Amino acid sequence: MTGQSYLAWAKDPEIRKRGGSGGFVTAALIAGLKEGIIDEVLLVRRIDQFESVPYLTHDPEEVKSASSPQLAAPLNLSSYIPRGVKVAVTTKPCDARAIIERAKRGRFELEDVYMVGLNCGGTMPPVSTVESVRNLFGVDPDTVTGIEIEGGELIFKRDRGEDLTISIDEAEKKGYGRRESCKYCNTNIPEMADLACGNWGVPSDQRATFVEILSAKGEELFEAAKKTSMIEFEDATQEELEKRLKIDRRMRELANRRWDEVAGVLDERDRLAYYINEFSRCIHCESCKIVCPVCVCEADAKCLDMGQGNNHYRISLYNMIRLFHLMDSCIGCGQCEDVCPVDIPLTMIHQRFERRMEEMIGYRPGFDLQKPPLQKPEEGMK
Amino acid sequence: MNEGWQPKILAFCCNWCSYAGADLAGVERRQMPPTTRIIRVMCSGTVDPAWVLEAFLEGVDGVLITGCHPGECHYLNANYYTFRRYRFLDAFVKELGLEPARLRLEWISATEGVKFAEVVRDMTDKIRALGPSPLRPEEGVR
Numbered sequence: 001m002t003g004q005s006y007l008a009w010a011k012d013p014e015i016r017k018r019g020g021s022g023g024f025v026t027a028a029l030i031a032g033l034k035e036g037i038i039d040e041v042l043l044v045r046r047i048d049q050f051e052s053v054p055y056l057t058h059d060p061e062e063v064k065s066a067s068s069p070q071l072a073a074p075l076n077l078s079s080y081i082p083r084g085v086k087v088a089v090t091t092k093p094c095d096a097r098a099i100i101e102r103a104k105r106g107r108f109e110l111e112d113v114y115m116v117g118l119n120c121g122g123t124m125p126p127v128s129t130v131e132s133v134r135n136l137f138g139v140d141p142d143t144v145t146g147i148e149i150e151g152g153e154l155i156f157k158r159d160r161g162e163d164l165t166i167s168i169d170e171a172e173k174k175g176y177g178r179r180e181s182c183k184y185c186n187t188n189i190p191e192m193a194d195l196a197c198g199n200w201g202v203p204s205d206q207r208a209t210f211v212e213i214l215s216a217k218g219e220e221l222f223e224a225a226k227k228t229s230m231i232e233f234e235d236a237t238q239e240e241l242e243k244r245l246k247i248d249r250r251m252r253e254l255a256n257r258r259w260d261e262v263a264g265v266l267d268e269r270d271r272l273a274y275y276i277n278e279f280s281r282c283i284h285c286e287s288c289k290i291v292c293p294v295c296v297c298e299a300d301a302k303c304l305d306m307g308q309g310n311n312h313y314r315i316s317l318y319n320m321i322r323l324f325h326l327m328d329s330c331i332g333c334g335q336c337e338d339v340c341p342v343d344i345p346l347t348m349i350h351q352r353f354e355r356r357m358e359e360m361i362g363y364r365p366g367f368d369l370q371k372p373p374l375q376k377p378e379e380g381m382k
Numbered sequence: 383m384n385e386g387w388q389p390k391i392l393a394f395c396c397n398w399c400s401y402a403g404a405d406l407a408g409v410e411r412r413q414m415p416p417t418t419r420i421i422r423v424m425c426s427g428t429v430d431p432a433w434v435l436e437a438f439l440e441g442v443d444g445v446l447i448t449g450c451h452p453g454e455c456h457y458l459n460a461n462y463y464t465f466r467r468y469r470f471l472d473a474f475v476k477e478l479g480l481e482p483a484r485l486r487l488e489w490i491s492a493t494e495g496v497k498f499a500e501v502v503r504d505m506t507d508k509i510r511a512l513g514p515s516p517l518r519p520e521e522g523v524r
């Protein structure tokens with residue numbers, strides 16, 4: 001039932017072992033394919049322990065072999081969703097929010113997309129993670145077989161030799177660890193998806209997935225997994241529910257503290273000078289627009305159209321229009337910052353504008369199917 | 383800032399109300415400083431926020447958007463959209479660090495020549511006190 005929470009795990013011991021936590025997600029995806037609820041599955045497939053790529057498949061065997069740690073998936077899947085087919089997607093909160101924003105803008109029907117949400121405490125950029133193994137521990141990165149974050153510790157698993165452990169705080173102080181935008185992201189449980197899965201709340205001696213059913217579509221997948229007897233499950237206890245919410249609360253507090261550190265400092269500063277200085281580095285490669293999951297204007301975009309050939313401006317019109325345009329849609333996924341070749345802290349800047357809009361209108365993008373507020377008339381006007 | 387400096391204000395005026403209001407201000411010989419450059423638009427709801435941003439980047443010191451009073455829009459409710467966009471622009475300007483007085487929205491009807499002159503005088507005074515826009519390009523306004 002919608003709103004119900006379970007502890008669930010895959011019956012197949014191999015899936016259960018390979019999955020991040022109990023293998024429920026893999027099992028539910030395979031069940032969905034077998035029952036014909038979905039035609040395709042979009043997920044991230046592991047290349048190696050540090051990196052994954054988006055992967056679209058309709059073969060249950062491939063789903064089984066693709067399971068990957070989401071820590072290594074710093075990309076947004078919403079841009080890869082095919083049109084006109086029923087597709088299940090594994091979604092971090094930012095994927096789910098991007099999917100909703102794209103659906104609003106007519107890129108696909110939300111009815112066709114089954115969002116299997118994954119709790120997310122952040123993702124790690126592949127390159128700096130490889131470097132961190134070498135630089136923090138003096139160990140060859142190729143010996144690492146898996147990465148985990150647990151109880152505030154970053155753990156690199158190894159087949160031979162001891163696991164390498166460092167506290168996340170320490171790693172991040174040294175410039176490694178999660179992506180910058182993940183550090184201040186305060187949406188950890190994908191409450192806007194159809195299912196929310198993860199290991200938060202699961203007793204540490206049990207290998208299971210905590211599953212919350214959030215919509216009728218989520219229920220459909222869960223029922224399919226039940227029917228094909230791919231999974232076993234039990235109701236989540238009150239204690240487990242509370243433990244999960246407690247972890248979520250703590251993650252949010254840390255994220256908000258981080259936000260104050262990186263963005264709050266701008267409250268007191270001369271922001272105009274700061275923005276002019278940051279954007280003066282922009283070379284207008286348009287990468288940020290290409291990767292932006294909520295930007296759907298493509299080649300006819302106003303920012304490209306109007307933003308060209310005005311080299312005497314203090315901030316280019318391209319950047320100004322993008323800042324304005326994303327005020328009611330930026331979900332803080334961090335893609336723009338990841339690709340920026342001149343390291344402008346784009347996500348932080350876009351988020352500053354977006355969070356100001358949140359305060360003003362009381363709307364958060366990517367949570368529901370409300371029309372974006374900029375496209376609506378002002379209500380209750382005198 | 384030199385003594386003779388006069389701000390440049392770009393005004394978007396609705397064809398059905400404030401443009402006529404501005405006209406009336408002239409016919410009635412209301413005194414106002416020659417700081418505004420008026421662009422007549424068919425409705426304040428057609429004013430694209432990108433035009434406002436471009437105006438600032440081109441170096442104007444203030445942007446004034448004028449439209450029909452709420453409930454009196456020639457196109458039923460387009461000025462309600464104007465107001466929503468203005469609120470976004472206002473938040474944008476504040477976040478960017480530009481003085482909020484540089485952007486103004488006023489409802490001025492065709493009979494309110496007095497109000498038009500008053501708004502222009504007041505806005506000019508406020509912007510004169512602020513000085514030239516920090517977004518003005520180095521080589522000045524074209």
